[in-house]
Amino acid sequence: MAVSKIVRNEQYSRDFYGMTVECPNQARMGQFYMLRAWENYPLLSRPISVFDSDGKTVSFLYKVVGKGTEVFAGLKAGDGVTLQGPLGNSFPEVDGKVALVGGGVGIAPLFLAAKQLRAAHPGCQLDLYLGFSGQALLTDEYRRAADSVTIDVGGFITDKVDPSGYDHLLTCGPEIMMRALYGKCKGADAAKVYVSMENRMACGVGACLVCSCRTAGGNKKVCKDGPVFKGKEVFGL
Numbered sequence: 226m227a228v229s230k231i232v233r234n235e236q237y238s239r240d241f242y243g244m245t246v247e248c249p250n251q252a253r254m255g256q257f258y259m260l261r262a263w264e265n266y267p268l269l270s271r272p273i274s275v276f277d278s279d280g281k282t283v284s285f286l287y288k289v290v291g292k293g294t295e296v297f298a299g300l301k302a303g304d305g306v307t308l309q310g311p312l313g314n315s316f317p318e319v320d321g322k323v324a325l326v327g328g329g330v331g332i333a334p335l336f337l338a339a340k341q342l343r344a345a346h347p348g349c350q351l352d353l354y355l356g357f358s359g360q361a362l363l364t365d366e367y368r369r370a371a372d373s374v375t376i377d378v379g380g381f382i383t384d385k386v387d388p389s390g391y392d393h394l395l396t397c398g399p400e401i402m403m404r405a406l407y408g409k410c411k412g413a414d415a416a417k418v419y420v421s422m423e424n425r426m427a428c429g430v431g432a433c434l435v436c437s438c439r440t441a442g443g444n445k446k447v448c449k450d451g452p453v454f455k456g457k458e459v460f461g462l
């Protein structure tokens with residue numbers, strides 16, 4: 226685990242922040258890092274998805290919800306943060322008409338997903354659906370990364386998605402939102418959904434089972450077997 230230098234740590238809204246850290250590793254869409262900026266307390270490193278990665282820096286979008294993220298919010302450019310990663314699998318490199326559906330801080334991995342899908346398949350159609358409970362964030366950045374961006378504030382972003390219009394749907398956010406999206410997909414459409422799970426984690430590397438998730442193929446570790454799963458595997462039980 227290396228201590229990396231923070232390039233930027235910026236407040237976007239009351240509780241959302243963006244942090245960029247020097248990091249030579251190129252991450253894949255959907256992967257995450259375990260972050261810490263303390264010696265002993267609050268003990269465990271915290272998993273945060275990669276928002277962007279260019280082989281020189283890695284960026285995170287995070288929401289302050291407790292002790293660990295509160296510490297992150299107090300860091301300044303030039304401070305150090307310990308990064309472990311990139312960890313986990315990634316979203317599949319799909320082509321065609323793709324809906325990327327995010328809720329809350331679950332929008333974070335969809336930025337890199339849009340960028341990497343566009344780079345891999347310049348002709349693909351990328352439609353982003355972003356749901357916020359409060360203020361919408363980073364809408365100009367997301368607009369630059371996709372063909373269209375649909376935003377919902379305070380309602381249900383899944384109401385705005387018609388799964389029948391897409392070859393693939395990639396989603397990240399509250400489980401209830403991902404479940405609702407999966408529920409809208411009938412029959413063959415269900416096979417097109419990939420979900421990124423955000424179970425609580427401890428080790429982040431497959432050693433402790435804290436992040437276990439029930440799937441059609443038995444219990445799996447979200448940190449190592451995921452965080453991305455076929456929707457059918459986790460919601461089709």
Ligand SMILES: Cc1cc2nc3c(=O)[nH]c(=O)nc-3n(C[C@H](O)[C@H](O)[C@H](O)COP(=O)(O)OP(=O)(O)OC[C@H]3O[C@@H](n4cnc5c(N)ncnc54)[C@H](O)[C@@H]3O)c2cc1C
Pocket residue numbers: 257267271272273274275285286287288289290291292293294295330333334422423424425426452
């Ligand atoms: C693979 C993965 C990727 C993630 N990516 C991001 C990201 O890009 N940006 C981001 O802001 N957060 C992300 N999270 C969630 C983030 O890890 C937690 O919000 C963070 O660990 C909370 O730490 P804390 O010390 O601030 O809060 P704690 O004091 O540990 O908890 C505060 C509150 O948040 C809840 N909480 C803690 N962890 C989670 C969780 N995993 N899911 C839902 N509720 C939780 C607790 O139940 C509690 O109510 C991700 C989680 C995983 C597993």
Ligand code: FES
Pocket residue numbers: 425426427428429430431432433434435436437446447448449
């Ligand atoms: S967090 Fe320890 S096994 Fe996944």
